[in-house]
Amino acid sequence: MTEANSSMSPKQSGKRIAVLGGGSFGTAIANICALNNNPTYLWMRDAARAALCQQVRENSHYVPGYKFAPSLIATSDLRAAVVDADIVFVSVPSSGFREVVRLIQPLVRADALLVSTTKGIEGNGFTLMSEILEQELPQHPVGVLSGPNFAKEIVEQQQTGTVIASDDANLIKTIQAVLSSGNFRVYANKDKRGVELAGALKNIYAIISGMATALGAGSNTHAMLITRSLAEMSRMGSKLGANPMTFLGLAGVGDLILTCTSDLSRNYRVGFALGHGRALDDIVTELGQVAEGVNTLQVVAQKAKQMDVYMPLVKGLYAVIFNGLPISEVAHKLMVGEQNYDVEFMGESHD
Numbered sequence: 001m002t003e004a005n006s007s008m009s010p011k012q013s014g015k016r017i018a019v020l021g022g023g024s025f026g027t028a029i030a031n032i033c034a035l036n037n038n039p040t041y042l043w044m045r046d047a048a049r050a051a052l053c054q055q056v057r058e059n060s061h062y063v064p065g066y067k068f069a070p071s072l073i074a075t076s077d078l079r080a081a082v083v084d085a086d087i088v089f090v091s092v093p094s095s096g097f098r099e100v101v102r103l104i105q106p107l108v109r110a111d112a113l114l115v116s117t118t119k120g121i122e123g124n125g126f127t128l129m130s131e132i133l134e135q136e137l138p139q140h141p142v143g144v145l146s147g148p149n150f151a152k153e154i155v156e157q158q159q160t161g162t163v164i165a166s167d168d169a170n171l172i173k174t175i176q177a178v179l180s181s182g183n184f185r186v187y188a189n190k191d192k193r194g195v196e197l198a199g200a201l202k203n204i205y206a207i208i209s210g211m212a213t214a215l216g217a218g219s220n221t222h223a224m225l226i227t228r229s230l231a232e233m234s235r236m237g238s239k240l241g242a243n244p245m246t247f248l249g250l251a252g253v254g255d256l257i258l259t260c261t262s263d264l265s266r267n268y269r270v271g272f273a274l275g276h277g278r279a280l281d282d283i284v285t286e287l288g289q290v291a292e293g294v295n296t297l298q299v300v301a302q303k304a305k306q307m308d309v310y311m312p313l314v315k316g317l318y319a320v321i322f323n324g325l326p327i328s329e330v331a332h333k334l335m336v337g338e339q340n341y342d343v344e345f346m347g348e349s350h351d
């Protein structure tokens with residue numbers, strides 16, 4: 001892989017960017033910004049790793065071989081990273097999101113745009129990452145970046161589409177300008193809630209899909225699973241105030257297809273290993289990277305119960321992982337359960 005991308009037309013938008021989180025996705029997003037000639041800091045908490053990345057000009061641990069553009073600086077100095085930033089992307093897993101946002105609270109410029117790229121939900125209060133940004137840093141424009149975006153394929157320069165969602169039109173325009181290139185296309189959506197919920201919820205169904213593959217499911221079964229997952233996601237999304245049409249876009253059906261059909265998805269791989277009878281703790285330890293779906297499953301199962309939302313796939317996966325029910329028993333129950341409507345939002349529904 002090369003430092004510059006020949007199909008990319010360099011732009012001079014020159015926004016100062018901070019990307020917080022030195023994992024695979026943070027690194028990919030930071031380098032896209034830097035390749036577009038935006039001076040960019042990639043912040044990681046591990047000082048030794050930041051120094052090594054800066055010295056060898058790549059993040060060898062997460063994305064080996066992906067060379068940093070000249071305007072990318074890896075650092076563990078949070079103040080240096082955010083103090084002048086026009087835009088701050090937060091790209092740490094949901095478990096550490098609030099902690100990191102609190103750290104930047106006294107440092108960040110009053111007019112900085114804030115964007116979450118994290119696909120998870122905070123359990124305590126069912127809080128979305130954009131809501132954490134709004135709670136901890138009120139007054140800032142907030143956006144959510146989500147879509148079918150494997151970091152591994154972004155760094156391989158595979159042509160990729162994503163979605164920036166915000167109710168702030170200037171934020172949308174600015175993020176499109178700093179990220180878009182010949183290989184990276186950024187679509188707009190005003191439904192921040194829908195885009196964010198879609199990105200978080202699809203991880204649950206990627207686990208189910210991986211599990212189904214391990215058990216030898218055929219194409220009919222996969223097609224049914226993915227389509228019913230979409231129905232379930234959009235049902236929950238609309239109950240939570242999202243526009244169900246958002247789930248038909250890249251952040252919804254796009255990301256669902258991606259992660260339910262590829263073993264590049266860590267959530268899919270967790271499901272595949274579970275389907276082969278491996279213990280969850282061992283799988284997660286071995287993975288060494290975040291698979292948000294396991295936590296999201298717990299948070300969503302509880303919320304669905306509380307709000308009485310019909311989510312048989314979530315309920316079934318929860319029973320398998322956390323109550324130890326055999327997968328075959330749960331799958332049978334799903335198959336012989338109530339037969340309901342194919343497409344909701346057409347005047348007929350479960351409730």
Ligand SMILES: NC(=O)c1ccc[n+]([C@@H]2O[C@H](COP(=O)([O-])OP(=O)(O)OC[C@H]3O[C@@H](n4cnc5c(N)ncnc54)[C@H](O)[C@@H]3O)[C@@H](O)[C@H]2O)c1
Pocket residue numbers: 021022023024025026044045062091092093094095096097099100117118119120149150151152288289290292
């Ligand atoms: N990898 C992808 O393809 C991809 C694509 C789109 C979105 N995402 C989302 O982006 C988020 C991050 O994923 P990733 O793939 O980069 O994860 P990762 O496991 O590759 O890396 C996570 C990084 O965050 C750091 N981190 C964890 N907790 C932290 C804390 N409390 N403070 C500071 N740093 C902390 C880790 O040290 C690590 O560097 C997830 O929510 C994921 O769903 C990932």
Ligand SMILES: O=P(O)(O)OC[C@H](O)CO
Pocket residue numbers: 119147148149150151203206255258259264265266267268290291292
């Ligand atoms: O590897 P996963 O399952 O976390 O998926 C990564 C991204 O969300 C794909 O869009």
